[in-house]
Amino acid sequence: MEVVKGEEEPKKFVVEEWSGSSSTKLIRTATITTSPSSITIRRSGSRFNQIWRRILQAFVPEGYPSSVTPDYAPFQVWDSLQGLSTYIRMMLSTQALLGAIGVGEKSATVIGATFQWFLRDLTGMLGGILFTFYQGSNLDSNAKMWRLVADFMNDLGMLMDLVSPLFPSAFVFIVCLGSLSRSFTGVASGATRAALTQHFALQNNAADISAKEGSQETVATMVGMALGMLLAHVTMGYPLAIWLCFLSLTMFHMYANYKAVRCLSLTTLNCERSSILLLHFMKTGQVLSPEQVSVMENVLPLWTTSWSSKNTKFLHTRVCIGVRVSSLNHQEMVRLRESSGSHYEKAKYLLLEQKGTVNIVMHKDSVAADVLQAFLHALVMANLFDEYKSAHSESYSWMDKHYQNLVVKLQASGWKTERLLSPSIIWRADWVSPSDKID
Template sequence: MDRKNPQSEVFLEEWNGSSLSELRKTATITVSPSLSIQRSGSRFKIVGRRFFDAFVPEGFPSSVTPDYVPFQIWDSLQGLSTYIRTMLSTQALLSAIGVGEQSATVIGATFQWFLRDLTGMIGGILFTFYQGSNLDSNAKMWRLVADFMNDLGMLMDLVSPLFPSAFMLIVCLGSLSRSFTGVASGATRAALTQHFALQNNAADISAKEGSQETVATMVGMAIGMLLARITMGCPLAIWLSFLSLTLFHMYANYKAVCCLSLTSLNPQRCSIALQHFIQTGQVLSPQQVSKMEHVLPTWVSSWSLRSIKLIHTRVRLGERISSLSHSEMKELLQLAGANSNKVKYLLMERKAIIRVIVRKDATAHDIFQSFFHALVTAYVPDQASRHLESLSWMDKHYEDFIQKLKLSGWKTDRLLSPSVCWRANWVCSPRDEKID
């Protein structure tokens, strides 16, 4: 039995794209009655799209946060200026160790280069030991600090030929400065990659970011080599070029971090959001908080003209009880006796500083709550009723505040702060004795 219908028309469409929102029709295949193919778009556009996909994450732009594009633009520009300056500083460094001179020895130059790298490796380990746990909580600030230290290291390489007697000291200090950059930049980049990833695609974002850096490196090296050749033998032109590119590099870095709207709560963002909620009853979005956030180090931010007072600087989370004075220890024991065994933290105040003693079995949720309780305590102006008022606020408004934070797009599963290394344990019983 023949089931063919001469009146029917069968067509098949071809679509291309890495996400449902970005699908594009590329061809239509029709059978009526002969086979015909009608292509949508030129081959040039298809090839161009494939080339573009090599530098952006799969599913772009829906697979990344809205602040991804402006950040990457400024980050690529600052990277470009870095690679151009690298050619100038490397040229000066190679000249200083004797490259191109007959009197220079291979073993001498090799030893100097080895000593320079060894100093950088040791510096990276020490920096990780002292600041490793603080990089996540202040990703914006440390990214700026990392690039500033990189600028300082390049400056020392450029200066080193001017002081032959102190050449090795200057070069090692420059390597030490850049070692901080490697640790801080790598760690903060990992935190930012997790922020950008909306579809568990952090690895893809990191890979595409590597492709973008490769292109910026190639362009920067080419321009840097041309600039090094043009300015060769003219110290004034070298210094003007280097300083101009350095100023642009610092500006591009500042603009890059200002574009970020991080949704994790660190001490500073907690302080800004809480104060606004207490004053208005409304919760700020991550985008609004990012505009009010200080991205420069604390000692620089203190010069800012912004009116907001950051109360998180008055909170010490995870206080070490053995560092307390005798009178403070007696007060701590009284606090522990007045609270039940179920309390996961204690608050003490000394010289306008709110100290948080965290219990041994406290969870991330408990630490999160303890920090906000300390912030409320620091916010209350009346010292006499400070603890009672803060406790009353926590009972009435804390849960509502947390729910509004979640609805505004904030992550409230944990506080992004340095690790709480010091904890305490207390047991309340009728047999506790009073200490004189």
């Protein structure tokens, strides 16, 4: 705002109007000049640009791009493309499913179709509850992998719907399998989406990001349904064309999902990212950035690769956190007691090597920082087993010298060190150090 003053009293009052959700993206839209006898408004910028900016505000978070992480835009582009292909294929699979339950046939009964649809939905609901029970607490620890798995299960579910008319005798069974597969998708996709939204939010704007994603998904849904109906109409009566379109779109869907998760540079520490960071730090003394680690980490399930789990890239697979003490035999308990030394007087965990695997026993009073320290210590021990026979003492020495420096460098590189994203730790223990006195 600018005030033009005369020698004795104000003659003109000039106000500039600016528009924009972020102070770094403000655009002047008008200049208003008032005097005792008149008012003048001078517009700035084209009206088209103003309308376009208003429309864009319905689809991108407020303050974009400074309010979100740099990987937000490429991820959303690929995510919208995979969603578009999903809705197109959904029209093809739904058309086949409705035809299989008798829609359009005089011989079909309403009660029969209703029962089949109810049984399909019921199976999906039960499947979602079971999947949440077994894996719900583990989805945060590997959001990239579970997002790919979720979309693969969705593809499998739609494939079941498309296949179901080919096997009338097993129709209900196949349809229920498809619904079960999609129920896994709903749980995994929703949970990983929540984790990614928190990652994108730089200004505590997770709710705004989620809302704008809903707008993006709505547009993708409408366009996908329109194209899907057109494709279903064109390919009606041509099974080969239907299958060719479906399989082509499915391949593109999986490719788009893979590209989407590859765009992500998560700053949270999970088991694999911690392993990559630690190995590099032990070799060079430097910490990789989230962008560098995102290129190196594996986004596919380990069973999809032919590599051995003992590969250094998968060092985290040689660590088991939250071991149940009662599952250890007498010899292992003796070794656990013997290995506990002065280091454990301060630590809230115990380490036990067993057949190349490092087991972690967490103390019942341990907190998130203790879990992270225990896991990194176990990784150090697992890495040193191939070089030193006395890996226990060597790992203790390494932790005493380098652990605090590692944490400081991780924080300086943008990593969040408040906690380790790991599978739930169900079993904990309490113990008395050999140096403690018991009254």
